[in-house]
Amino acid sequence: MSSESNGRKPDSQEPGPISGASTRLSARAPSAWGAVRDALASLHNLDALLRSTNVLYKTIRDLLPELRTSAGVLRDAFERAQSATDQATVAVGDQGVARIRDLEKLLDATAMAEDEREDLAGRARALADELEAAADLLALIERAAGPVATDVSLHPIVREAGRLAGSNKGREVTARMDTTAPDLNVHADPLVLGPLLALLVGHVATATGGEVVIRPRIRTGGVGSIAVEPATAADASLEITTLRVLPTLPATVAAARL
Numbered sequence: 001m002s003s004e005s006n007g008r009k010p011d012s013q014e015p016g017p018i019s020g021a022s023t024r025l026s027a028r029a030p031s032a033w034g035a036v037r038d039a040l041a042s043l044h045n046l047d048a049l050l051r052s053t054n055v056l057y058k059t060i061r062d063l064l065p066e067l068r069t070s071a072g073v074l075r076d077a078f079e080r081a082q083s084a085t086d087q088a089t090v091a092v093g094d095q096g097v098a099r100i101r102d103l104e105k106l107l108d109a110t111a112m113a114e115d116e117r118e119d120l121a122g123r124a125r126a127l128a129d130e131l132e133a134a135a136d137l138l139a140l141i142e143r144a145a146g147p148v149a150t151d152v153s154l155h156p157i158v159r160e161a162g163r164l165a166g167s168n169k170g171r172e173v174t175a176r177m178d179t180t181a182p183d184l185n186v187h188a189d190p191l192v193l194g195p196l197l198a199l200l201v202g203h204v205a206t207a208t209g210g211e212v213v214i215r216p217r218i219r220t221g222g223v224g225s226i227a228v229e230p231a232t233a234a235d236a237s238l239e240i241t242t243l244r245v246l247p248t249l250p251a252t253v254a255a256a257r258l
Contacts, residue, residue, distance in 0.1 A: 039070035043128035050121035091251035096134040133246035147189035176238040184216030200228040202245030
């Protein structure tokens with residue numbers, strides 16, 4: 001992953017719609033997906049309600065029609081992604097639709113299984129995180145299709161990246177940041193670079209089961225790049241930062257490359 005820094009001034013306006021992006025959900029950041037974000041929030045709320053012994057099960061059952069509506073909102077979003085022209089978006093849509101089927105089974109089970117709250121809560125949390133990850137991938141692909149680039153420095157982006165997934169979602173991952181070299185300025189869209197870094201950190205951490213290190217690098221020709229790789233014993237003294245990352249999905253790498 002690399003981004004050039006050539007002294008250009010920050011863009012003052014967002015570009016218009018990108019040709020070919022009309023089949024996508026939104027050309028803007030994940031936070032702009034109002035209905036989808038509300039639906040995801042309701043799923044995370046189901047996890048919290050199931051875990052709370054103060055909430056009567058009847059209350060949870062009464063919320064099931066609303067949760068089924070939320071599932072429908074998410075299904076519509078992922079089915080639209082399945083009709084996109086690029087394979088990465090289609091793959092994310094396929095993943096999302098598959099998880100919606102699992103969600104519908106979970107809601108059916110929740111309607112009957114009052115004595116299995118802890119198990120249902122675990123399933124709800126896992127599904128909510130996976131659906132959130134899929135929605136974030138779609139939003140990242142769309143934002144990357146029409147980026148609003150500016151000059152940004154690596155270190156602040158890394159420190160902020162973990163907050164984008166939400167403080168109560170996903171899992172914490174420890175990353176080390178190589179600050180032994182001067183901070184790297186890159187010309188990029190922070191709303192693409194930050195989530196992309198979090199995705200890559202989560203992917204490498206999942207694949208290796210250990211800490212990761214984030215390094216700024218200058219490649220041949222003066223092009224700045226950012227490497228995310230497994231940490232080694234030599235990195236033990238580097239600055240530690242904690243990121244919250246969502247699950248790595250089968251389409252994560254394809255989406256990141258797009």
